[in-house]
Amino acid sequence: MSALLIRDLRLALRAGGGFGLGLAFFLILAVLVPLGVGPDPGTLARIAPGILWLGALLACLLSLDRIFALDFEDGSLDLLATAPVPLEAVVTIKALAHWLTTALPLVLVSPLMGLLLFLPAEAYLWLILSLTLGTPALSVIGTFGAALTVGLKRGGLLVSLLVLPLYIPTLVFGAEVVARGAQGLTVATPLALLSGITFGAVALLPFASAMVLRINLR
Amino acid sequence: MASLWEYANPLKFMRTTDWLLPVVSVAALVVTSIGLIWGFFFTPDDFRQGSTVKIVFLHVPAAMMAINAWVMMLVASLVWLIRRHHVSALAAKAAAPIGLTMTLIGLITGAVWGQPMWGTWWAWDPRLTSFLILLLFYLGYLALWSAIEDPDTGADLTAVLCLVGSVFALLSRYAAIFWNQGLHQGASLSLAPGTRMDWAYKAPLYTCMLGFGLIFVALVLAGTRTEIRARRMKALVARERMA
Numbered sequence: 001m002s003a004l005l006i007r008d009l010r011l012a013l014r015a016g017g018g019f020g021l022g023l024a025f026f027l028i029l030a031v032l033v034p035l036g037v038g039p040d041p042g043t044l045a046r047i048a049p050g051i052l053w054l055g056a057l058l059a060c061l062l063s064l065d066r067i068f069a070l071d072f073e074d075g076s077l078d079l080l081a082t083a084p085v086p087l088e089a090v091v092t093i094k095a096l097a098h099w100l101t102t103a104l105p106l107v108l109v110s111p112l113m114g115l116l117l118f119l120p121a122e123a124y125l126w127l128i129l130s131l132t133l134g135t136p137a138l139s140v141i142g143t144f145g146a147a148l149t150v151g152l153k154r155g156g157l158l159v160s161l162l163v164l165p166l167y168i169p170t171l172v173f174g175a176e177v178v179a180r181g182a183q184g185l186t187v188a189t190p191l192a193l194l195s196g197i198t199f200g201a202v203a204l205l206p207f208a209s210a211m212v213l214r215i216n217l218r
Numbered sequence: 219m220a221s222l223w224e225y226a227n228p229l230k231f232m233r234t235t236d237w238l239l240p241v242v243s244v245a246a247l248v249v250t251s252i253g254l255i256w257g258f259f260f261t262p263d264d265f266r267q268g269s270t271v272k273i274v275f276l277h278v279p280a281a282m283m284a285i286n287a288w289v290m291m292l293v294a295s296l297v298w299l300i301r302r303h304h305v306s307a308l309a310a311k312a313a314a315p316i317g318l319t320m321t322l323i324g325l326i327t328g329a330v331w332g333q334p335m336w337g338t339w340w341a342w343d344p345r346l347t348s349f350l351i352l353l354l355f356y357l358g359y360l361a362l363w364s365a366i367e368d369p370d371t372g373a374d375l376t377a378v379l380c381l382v383g384s385v386f387a388l389l390s391r392y393a394a395i396f397w398n399q400g401l402h403q404g405a406s407l408s409l410a411p412g413t414r415m416d417w418a419y420k421a422p423l424y425t426c427m428l429g430f431g432l433i434f435v436a437l438v439l440a441g442t443r444t445e446i447r448a449r450r451m452k453a454l455v456a457r458e459r460m461a
Contacts (some may be wrong), residue, residue, distance in 0.1 A: 162362060208381070
């Protein structure tokens, strides 16, 4: 299993893996938003929590089709499915690799994006914490979406349509944590709910993902 | 002893719905007509809302069926995943566009009513937002059906999506409540004592709800029959090719 993780990380990091595309997307979004809504620091500070969370979410979404598509095309997914490792574990590792290569860099650069959007100083801690706690849910839910659409030719747009509604609770609670943090309010409730969604999704969704993957590989 | 599972046999299902579908259709037409005509022309105007109150006879039944259709899809998907009865997968497929339409009717009638009453077509209120999210779930479900060519794979995948989607739809509903306390009034009907609606409105409303339920049943039966026939035609074409 660790071999699979290392292989996936390597594939993502080396040329053609598309590593960093999500980051570039996040940066472009943080540049385009002020251009679109105007440079007023007050407005930007007010919408920054939502924009940052939305940016992280969309950057995750963009990279979903890479989770299974290449392995499906060259047949290694069939090998993985027949390997002695349970498919549930394979799916979890895939989600973990996606999180490490896409979401973790986003978490790390998010304070910089917060700077661009005049995020209030009190909110930085909550931004990093909420993204760290919330993005695993995005990866796991996204893996489910990618598994659903793995064999389809027009999977790209479809996966957005399927996954975005599933992202709603994570987005609501995640952005709420940052917004409350920015206003200096207590963040315990949304933070607990966000963690609940993440842990629930990480615990249960790999079974659903493995199930749909088996259906798709049949 | 007759059991519900007998209708998992497409032949038996077709034979029964041969006579059941016309009966339900006529009943749906009659009950809905009575309910709507009664509601629109024979109820008094509300002292504050005027005649706009009468849109409730479309709004509440449609909203109710939008949610019930999803629940029915959930049950049908479970039956398909557990017992592999094709009729149930096809029934879930047939219910989705109807649920989508009901959701749209609920949203549109709500907007038409909300404009004069709340002064706005739309508000990001938890109930409205949840319904919009429900619309997205219906769209995703239908898109997945239409994207997959093999019918059994499609049935499997959409069934799992329906299960997972139900959990997240519920989560989204509570997230929306948490996110914004709303403008929408509480439930129009409630079993609790001291309900707010007068019987002059309640009686036609219940009639409309029954009518919409019957419409839903009739449309699902018709849709399922269409799907079964489409399957048979495909099988016939395949057999012709083999010969």
